Amino acid sequence: MNLIKTTLLVTFFVTFLGAVEVxxxxxxxxxxxxxxxxxxxxxxxxxxxxxxxxxxxxxxxxxxxxxxxxxxxxxxxxxxxxxxxxxxxxxxxxxxxxxxxxxxxxxxxxxxxxxxxxxxxxxxxxxxxxDNQDGAYKIGQVLTKKMRELGWDKNGSVGIISIPQKRANGKARTAGFMRAMSQSGIKVDGLKQQVDFSYKETYDFSKELIEKNENLRAIWLQGSDRYKAALDAIKDAGKENKVLLIVFDAEPEFLELIPKGIIIGAAMQQxxxxxxxxxxxxxxxxxxxxxxxxxxxxILPISTDNIEKNTPLIKRNVLGILE
CATH class of the missing domain: 3.40.50.2300 (Response regulator)
Incomplete structure (x- = not known):
């Protein structure tokens, strides 16, 4: 049904119902x-x-x-x-x-x-x-710090698996992260937009980013729920400890994965x-x-450096765990 027909249908429908009573x-x-x-x-x-x-x-x-x-x-x-x-x-x-x-x-x-x-x-x-742009910028700074510690900031690059860029929040996230990468001189090599948000889609995107760029040192996933797909792709490619994963948003498992360094950090909305x-x-x-x-x-830029002190806030505001 095209937009014009749909609009006419709903206008008729609403008129038929009459004004919604308060x-x-x-x-x-x-x-x-x-x-x-x-x-x-x-x-x-x-x-x-x-x-x-x-x-x-x-x-x-x-x-x-x-x-x-x-x-x-x-x-x-x-x-x-x-x-x-x-x-x-x-x-x-x-x-x-x-x-x-x-x-x-x-x-x-x-x-x-x-x-x-x-x-x-x-x-x-x-x-x-x-504040998606600021949150993405700050998590980009977390990644920059880690790549510098590992000596990967000069020759290493980052791939992005983004949410749809038609979304205002998607555009803001990409802009903020790109600003952090630009300031640090780290190259962004490849951006894949999620469509169905499935495990397979995220796995395939991660695999493609890894295979197409031998200098890839990190993947930034602009969501959180398919983090396992990205980790599995990194593992299957034999790139554990060679390709980092950093994400946007959070899952309960991150309370364990971030301190262990399995996920480097997360920009956590509330x-x-x-x-x-x-x-x-x-x-x-x-x-x-x-x-x-x-x-x-x-947005909370969470990493191994600050997750412990922010755990109570993360549990309630980010994960909705009321104790």
Whole structure:
């Protein structure tokens, strides 16, 4: 279904439903979390922050996972409108698909808070993001330090396995990391964009980067959930202790892998805090309080040097582990 037909369909659909009623009781308000793929740990942790904050403030939450398929994302938007939700928290597949969802939400008078992946344009209450460029720059500095310690900074190069560069956060991550590499004089040789985020895709990209560049000394994975694929490719190529792995985001296993030096470091976003903030913003909006248009959260550049002192923060804000 093309965009024009879809827009007409949803406009008719919303008109047929009538304006979405705003319940007088906060306890009855419903929030839809429309997310690109709840199977990815980052989004699942964010959903926990949303649900926890919503429970405290008396909201109901429904999760609509699009499984990284744009058709499902549109269907989920229509379903949320049909279910007469009072607000949407949106983590879109990419910045361009967000534009369509924002148009549909505006037609239904539903306020939207965007989390992490931005929108190319459109109306929304607030955009909560990480400082992706700064976080990538700082984790690039962690890698630079390690490569210098090993004497690999002069002749060694780095390969990148990125998230889609259509995403605003993907572009920012690449720009920040490239700035760190440029300042250090370390060459970046190869960038592969993830499409389906599968183990096989990440393994094949890692293998290709290694095989095509005999001077490759590190792979930077712009995500975290497929780290095993990259490590397996490094091992299978006989490059353990010869090719480093550094990542963006985090998995629970990193609390052990980073101190051991199996993963050199990780730029850790705080998805649980994302979720908490999204509901707090909507609560302020519903109660006619001031709301910031853009909220930017810091990213933790974690390495063997600082992981121990930051472990409590990582457990709660990054991994959503409440003790």
């Amino acid at each position: 319940n007088s009781s906060v306890s009855k308000k419903k929030i839809a979390y429309i997310v690109s793929d709840i199977r990815i740990p980052f989004w699942e942790i964010m959903s926990r922050g949303i649900k926890n904050s919503a429970a405290k403030l008396g909201y109901k939450v429904s999760i609509y996972s699009s499984n990284n398929i744009k058709k499902f994302e549109i269907q989920n938007t229509i379903k949320a409108i049909k279910n007469r939700v009072d607000a949407i928290v949106l983590s879109p597949i990419n910045s361009s698909s967000a534009v369509t969802i924002l148009k549909f939400a505006k037609s239904a008078n539903i306020p939207v808070v965007i989390c992490d992946i931005g929108a190319d344009e459109g109306d929304y209450v607030s955009f909560i993001s990480s 998805p649980y805090v994302f979720g908490e903030n999204a509901v707090l913003v909507l609560d302020n909006f519903f109660n006619k309080k001031n709301v910031k248009k853009h909220i930017q959260l810091s």
